[in-house]
Amino acid sequence: MLVAAAFLALSVPPYLTLDPSLSRLEPPDDNNVYYPLLVAHVLFGTVAMVAACFQIWPAFRARHRRGHRLTGRIYVFGGALPAGLLGLYIGWHTAAGPSVRVANLVGSALWLTVTIVGLRMARQRRYGDHRRWMSRSFALAMSIVLSRVINVLATIALTPQVDTTFGGSEELMRYSALSIGVWLSPLLLLLLTDWLLDRRKPGNRGPVGPGVSASAAAATAAGRGS
Numbered sequence: 001m002l003v004a005a006a007f008l009a010l011s012v013p014p015y016l017t018l019d020p021s022l023s024r025l026e027p028p029d030d031n032n033v034y035y036p037l038l039v040a041h042v043l044f045g046t047v048a049m050v051a052a053c054f055q056i057w058p059a060f061r062a063r064h065r066r067g068h069r070l071t072g073r074i075y076v077f078g079g080a081l082p083a084g085l086l087g088l089y090i091g092w093h094t095a096a097g098p099s100v101r102v103a104n105l106v107g108s109a110l111w112l113t114v115t116i117v118g119l120r121m122a123r124q125r126r127y128g129d130h131r132r133w134m135s136r137s138f139a140l141a142m143s144i145v146l147s148r149v150i151n152v153l154a155t156i157a158l159t160p161q162v163d164t165t166f167g168g169s170e171e172l173m174r175y176s177a178l179s180i181g182v183w184l185s186p187l188l189l190l191l192l193t194d195w196l197l198d199r200r201k202p203g204n205r206g207p208v209g210p211g212v213s214a215s216a217a218a219a220t221a222a223g224r225g226s
Contacts, residue, residue, distance in 0.1 A: 001053045001057070003145060004049050004050070004053055004142070004145065007049075007144075007145045007148070008046055008049065008050075011024070011042075012042060012043075012046055015038070015039045015042045015043070018039065020035045023035060023038065025038060025090070025094070025095075026095050028093050028095065031093065034089075034090070034093055037086050037089055037090060038086075038090055040082070040086055041083055041086035041087055041090050044078070044079055044082040044083035044086065045079070045083040045087075045141075045144070046079075047074060047075075047078050047079040047083075048075055048078075048079025048080045048083050048141050049079075049141055049142065051071045051072075051074045051075035051078070051079050052075055052079075052137075052138045052141050052142070054067070054068070054071040055068065055071055055072060055075055055134075055138070056138060076115060076119055079141075080111060080112075080115045080137060080141060081112065081115060081116075083111075084108050084109075084111045084112040084115070085108075085112065087104065087107070087108030087111070088105060088108045088109065090104070091103075091104025091105045091107070091108055092104075092105060096175045096178050096179070097175045097179070099175075099176075099179040099183075100175065100178055100179050100182055103179060103182040103183045104182060107140065107143065107182065107186050110140055110186070111137065111140040111141065114133050114134075114136040114137045114140065115133075115134070115137040117133045118130050118132075118133030118134035118136075118137055121133055122134075131197070132194075132197055135193050135196075135197060136190060136193055136194075138193075139186070139189040139190050139192070139193040140186055140189070140190070142189065143185040143186040143189050144185070146181075146185035146188065146189060147181035147182050147184075147185035147186075148181065149181075150180060150181040150184050150185055151177055151178055151180070151181035154176075154177035154178075154180040154181060155173070155174065155177040157177075158173050158176060158177050159173065161173070
């Protein structure tokens, strides 16, 4: 939660001014729709990240069942789904090259897919499967934070190669570093998520009742949001 709060505190304020010149992403020429949709994407993404943190907070989940159900609905319908849909448009119009464009499109499509599948599993009362899919949704929601860290590390590693590998083009080097971040961060977090879930299977630690399991609580939230 502290990492998410720090990330949002640094990333969101420029978009609250509604000033395109402060955008961290350059709006395409002659596209008056891009910036408003980018702001909406950022705001919906902020809602998703905040709600997701409450969803995985064990104390909040155990003591505030109604609040947990509410944040579950907010995460799905007020965060992940609209942010993912807008991400498809924003990703398609990126100025960072085809590799970043494909990574953004794939990431947004995956986020939408795993969230919808997780919601469906909840409605079918398949709580174990619901937990796995919504955990993947959380991982993809937070991958933007890790991508920023990887981008910095990739930039440091690639800078000495500007005059060789990149033919003197710093712009090409930056796009390559950005591509590494947007591809690698969701992959690493999805792998980590599934590894943790496999380690914490109910069979490995004894039965988990619906009153204390993350899957049951989140499933109830999603199911009652329909």
